[in-house]
Amino acid sequence: MRIVKNIFFIIPVAFCFMNMQCDDDSDDYLGVCDQTTVIDESLYDSLESNNFTILGAEIQNNCLTIEFGASGCDGNSWTYQLVDSGAVAESSPEQRYLKFELLNNEACLAYFEKSISFDLTSLQITGSNKIILHIDGYESSLTYTY
Template identity: 40%
Template sequence: MNTKKLIGLIVIFGILACNSDDDNNNTDSCDQLTVINSKQYVSEPNHNLTISSLKINGNCLKISFGSSGCSGDTWELKLIDSEEILETNPPQRNLRLSLKNEELCNAFITKEISFNILGLKVDGNKVLLNIKNSDDQILYEY
């Protein structure tokens, strides 16, 4: 086999290997990373918001929420983990969605944002995520 054919095969196999559609390992599609910091869990802004749904897709937690504002374009959002792991079965982690909202309009804006939750894994194959703002839980299985 000549060198050009060998290089061509290597390139083709490399492209095929990089184009895997495994949703369970796809973290590139998440909008933001989850912050794991007990100080920020307490101190980050806590402006009023309403969480309407939580959904896990692979290693992304999608949160649909709303708050008052003009457009929501200036909102600053963070999903923050308290760094505390509750030793239950399954283990649990406490999180909250932090919203910094300085928009002074009466419209109710809804948005969806996703967070990479790969860093929230604990020993075993699942962890229960308690989302403080929603008073709800969602099971992250991996």
Template identity: 40%
Template structure:
């Protein structure tokens, strides 16, 4: 019996937490902070693609670097609701990039949007200030 339990523990795959289909399993939480929105790192980046998958905003970005493994990214909400229909929120992608290589690297990150939901509605427009795009986030 002990061997069976030990075998079950050893055979568990540690990569289960790294699910890449983003269905309710985003890489990062979205932060809500007026201070961070204004003051978080703002290193140069280009948002090359985005989509909403379930409650995750999936962003593909490119920036200079060696391999992008040391990049620190945050999706930050300005902590303000802009009254319209639907309600709007300003968000921005913060990148801290200390890599000193000239290559252009692309990476994909996902951010949980559930904290940005507005109780009176089932949708909110997200103004992505880094790209000038507006993204309609619909939820139940």
């Protein structure tokens, strides 16, 4: 009788562990990037990319990671956004234009470097699988393949 009770306990527990398997082939990267990318022409036109230096940029999966440096006290109060102009250059592949904004009200002379990532899925174009991204203030263009 005791063996039957143990079996009725062990079988459901075993099924619970088997249900916790991950799907490594998933293309769902939402929640992996730090922030989303904003598409807004008027906001793009009003942004000024200054008071920081873009040190590098890299695309992995659907995230664009921007490494940058700026002066400040510790960088903990900084806020960021990546804004797309909404315009798509009809070329092959298509091209999009972005600005990175850092809001930094820290009045210290220390210099800090940080990285932040942005979800690029909102920039995807139906019928295409590749876009050239131009980031204002960054010398190189990036190819986003999805």
